[in-house]
Amino acid sequence: MKKTKVQLHCPMPKLDFDIITLGHGSGGVLTNKLLDEVVFELLQNDTLDKRHDGATLSYDGPVAFTTDSFVVSPVFFPGGNIGELAVNGTVNDLAMCGAIPQHLSLAFIVEEGLKMAEFWDVLVGVKEACATAEVKIVTGDTKVVERGKGDKIFVNTSGIGQLHPKAAIASQRIQPGDKVLVSGPLATHGIAIMAQREGLEFENNIESDTQSLHHLTLPLLDEFGDQVRFFRDPTRGGLGTVLTETARDTQLGITIEQADLPIQEQVGALCEVLGLDPLYVANEGLFMAVVAPEVAEKAVALMRQREGGQKAAIIGSVTEEHPGKAILRSGIGGRRVINMLVGEQLPRIC
Amino acid sequence: MKKTKVQLHCPMPKLDFDIITLGHGSGGVLTNKLLDEVVFELLQNDTLDKRHDGATLSYDGPVAFTTDSFVVSPVFFPGGNIGELAVNGTVNDLAMCGAIPQHLSLAFIVEEGLKMAEFWDVLVGVKEACATAEVKIVTGDTKVVERGKGDKIFVNTSGIGQLHPKAAIASQRIQPGDKVLVSGPLATHGIAIMAQREGLEFENNIESDTQSLHHLTLPLLDEFGDQVRFFRDPTRGGLGTVLTETARDTQLGITIEQADLPIQEQVGALCEVLGLDPLYVANEGLFMAVVAPEVAEKAVALMRQREGGQKAAIIGSVTEEHPGKAILRSGIGGRRVINMLVGEQLPRIC
Numbered sequence: 001m002k003k004t005k006v007q008l009h010c011p012m013p014k015l016d017f018d019i020i021t022l023g024h025g026s027g028g029v030l031t032n033k034l035l036d037e038v039v040f041e042l043l044q045n046d047t048l049d050k051r052h053d054g055a056t057l058s059y060d061g062p063v064a065f066t067t068d069s070f071v072v073s074p075v076f077f078p079g080g081n082i083g084e085l086a087v088n089g090t091v092n093d094l095a096m097c098g099a100i101p102q103h104l105s106l107a108f109i110v111e112e113g114l115k116m117a118e119f120w121d122v123l124v125g126v127k128e129a130c131a132t133a134e135v136k137i138v139t140g141d142t143k144v145v146e147r148g149k150g151d152k153i154f155v156n157t158s159g160i161g162q163l164h165p166k167a168a169i170a171s172q173r174i175q176p177g178d179k180v181l182v183s184g185p186l187a188t189h190g191i192a193i194m195a196q197r198e199g200l201e202f203e204n205n206i207e208s209d210t211q212s213l214h215h216l217t218l219p220l221l222d223e224f225g226d227q228v229r230f231f232r233d234p235t236r237g238g239l240g241t242v243l244t245e246t247a248r249d250t251q252l253g254i255t256i257e258q259a260d261l262p263i264q265e266q267v268g269a270l271c272e273v274l275g276l277d278p279l280y281v282a283n284e285g286l287f288m289a290v291v292a293p294e295v296a297e298k299a300v301a302l303m304r305q306r307e308g309g310q311k312a313a314i315i316g317s318v319t320e321e322h323p324g325k326a327i328l329r330s331g332i333g334g335r336r337v338i339n340m341l342v343g344e345q346l347p348r349i350c
Numbered sequence: 351m352k353k354t355k356v357q358l359h360c361p362m363p364k365l366d367f368d369i370i371t372l373g374h375g376s377g378g379v380l381t382n383k384l385l386d387e388v389v390f391e392l393l394q395n396d397t398l399d400k401r402h403d404g405a406t407l408s409y410d411g412p413v414a415f416t417t418d419s420f421v422v423s424p425v426f427f428p429g430g431n432i433g434e435l436a437v438n439g440t441v442n443d444l445a446m447c448g449a450i451p452q453h454l455s456l457a458f459i460v461e462e463g464l465k466m467a468e469f470w471d472v473l474v475g476v477k478e479a480c481a482t483a484e485v486k487i488v489t490g491d492t493k494v495v496e497r498g499k500g501d502k503i504f505v506n507t508s509g510i511g512q513l514h515p516k517a518a519i520a521s522q523r524i525q526p527g528d529k530v531l532v533s534g535p536l537a538t539h540g541i542a543i544m545a546q547r548e549g550l551e552f553e554n555n556i557e558s559d560t561q562s563l564h565h566l567t568l569p570l571l572d573e574f575g576d577q578v579r580f581f582r583d584p585t586r587g588g589l590g591t592v593l594t595e596t597a598r599d600t601q602l603g604i605t606i607e608q609a610d611l612p613i614q615e616q617v618g619a620l621c622e623v624l625g626l627d628p629l630y631v632a633n634e635g636l637f638m639a640v641v642a643p644e645v646a647e648k649a650v651a652l653m654r655q656r657e658g659g660q661k662a663a664i665i666g667s668v669t670e671e672h673p674g675k676a677i678l679r680s681g682i683g684g685r686r687v688i689n690m691l692v693g694e695q696l697p698r699i700c
Contacts, residue, residue, distance in 0.1 A: 027586025028691025053443040054416030056513065059409040066404030067455035067508055071493045093403040105417035105508050143421045145698060149501040158417055158455050158508035163406065236377025341378025348495060
C-alpha cells in the first residue's frame, strides 16, 4: 500500500574512522573529511556541490517554508529510519501548505561515539527519501556533542517549495457541509515504533507509514483547485488533535464516523494491547483533507488509484452544529467529544 | 565596539508550569499551551500568527538558503545566549552569500526539566537578535527529549534572504592581487566561552562578539558591487581554517601579516594562558572579505565608520605564489604555513 520507495545500492566508502568523534564537529580537518568523503559524496547535486555557507536558489512568487527536528527513538525502526523520516516529514509539511516540495536543508546533531555505519545508513535513508520525493538537499550542518549529551543522532530539515498555482489552503476557507477525508489507515507509524520498543516487533509485520504525500496532494490540487480547502498531516498528537485544532480554529463543528476510520487490523489489535487510542497515535504518511462536498467522492477515487492512497476514505463532515468541537459517532449511535491529547503517551515518536 | 543590540523589556508571563516536560513536546494540550502562551505570544508577526505547518512567503528571483544547529555550552555566556547566537549565526551565513537576511525558522530540542525561566531568556535572546537584525521568525518546531538525552537546549535556525542585486560572491572570483580584510578583532567568542568554562570570567570582561553582520556586508555590496569577491565568517575552526579552505578552493596563495591581525589585548593574553592559537578560535561576529585591491582601503574605511566594524583591517593579499596555501608572515620576517584545525580544541563553542 505504501508508495514504492526508491531503493539505492550505496555501499559505505572505505574510511579510516569507524565512529564519529568530537573532532568531526570541529569545523576543521575531520569535519572536512566527513563532509568530503561521506556526506557530499553521497548527496551530491549542483547546488550542494558549491559548498558555500548557504545555497543560492531562485523562486518566482509564493513559496512555503517549514522546519522540523526529528528525535525519534530508536533511530532505526520497522519501515524506515530517522533520515527518511526527516525528509518525508518536511516534504509533507510543504505538501500540507499546498506547495511543490523542492529544496531541503539537513542539519545533524550527532552524539560522540555514533557508529559510522549507522550514520551512513541514516544518510542513505535521506538520499532514498529525497529520490522518492524528488527533492534536493541543498545546504547542511553537522554538530557533534559529547557522549551522554545527545542520543545517537537528531536531525533537522527545513524546506522550501513553490505553492501550487491552484492552492488556496486555509482553515478559514472550511465551510459547513465540507467533507473530511483521510488518505490512509491510522496510527501505523506510532504503533510500529511502540511495538519495537515493547519487543513486540517479531509478532507482527507493522511498518511505519513514513512516505512523502505530495504525490497525492498535488494531483488533488490539479484536479479540484480551491475546492480543496485544507490539508493537515496528523503526526504527533494524532488525528484527534488535528480534528480538535481544526474545529477550534474554524469555530465550526466536525462529526467523524468511527466506522469509517480506516485502520489496519493488526494496528487496531496492538492499540488495544498497549492501551492506546488510535486517534492520538502519530502518523507519518497520512493526511487529512477537507474538501467541498461535491468533489469528495471523486477526491477519494483519485487517491485510491495512487500508491499510498489506496485506503483513502471519507470519514466525516463539517457542520454548523456543536461549533468549535469535533465529535466521534460510534456505529451504535453513541457520541463523544474528541479532545486534544493531554500529556504524552508516546514520547519521541518522530 | 559591538553593534548596539535592541534590548527589550519582556517579563515572563505568569504560567502554571515552571519546567518543561515531555508533554510540552507531545503535539497536544501542553504543546499548544507552550506555543500560545509563550512562543507565539513573544515572537508574534503576521506570518507566524497563521500557525500553519509552514509559512507562506514570496520571493522574486535569486535567494540564499542556509541552516545551522547550535549546541553551545553553557547556554548563557558573557555577551549573549544560544537564542541570540542562533539568530545571528544564520543571519550571518545569509550575509556571507551576499543576501539580505529576511526570514528564519526556529526549531528547539529541549531536554526535559529545563527551567521555563531559562527557556524564556533564550526566547528573549531570539527576539532581541531578530529585532536588531530586522529579520522575522516565520515558522518553528519544538521537541522535548528525556532527561540525559540532550543538554538543556539545542537550537536550529534556517534562513532565507534575497540576494543583493550587486552581489557576486564566489571563491572562483578571487584573483591574485586581491586584498584580504577582516571586520574586527579575532577569537573573542571562543575565548569568552572558554574563560567562562575555566572559571576565569570574573578576571576579565571579554564578551562574545555575537552580532549580525549584514549591517556591514550590504553597504560594502552597495558601494563596491562585484569588486567584493568573497565573504566568509570564521566560526568553528577559526580564521585559520577559512584561510586554508579559501587557498585550497581557489588554488591561489594567501599571505597574511601577523602584525595586522586585530586582537583585543585581553583576548590575546587569555589565548596564551589557555594555550590556544587565536587563528583557530571561533568567532561569531566577524567576517573575512576578499576585495579588489583598488577598493580595499575604502572598504576598510566604510566598515570602520559603522558599529561592529571599527576595528576592520587589511590583513593580507592573494598571490600567485604558493598556490593552495595560506602563509602567515611574522613581524620579524618568519613564515609559516597555516593549516586547517586538526582535532577539536573547543568542543560546543557554537
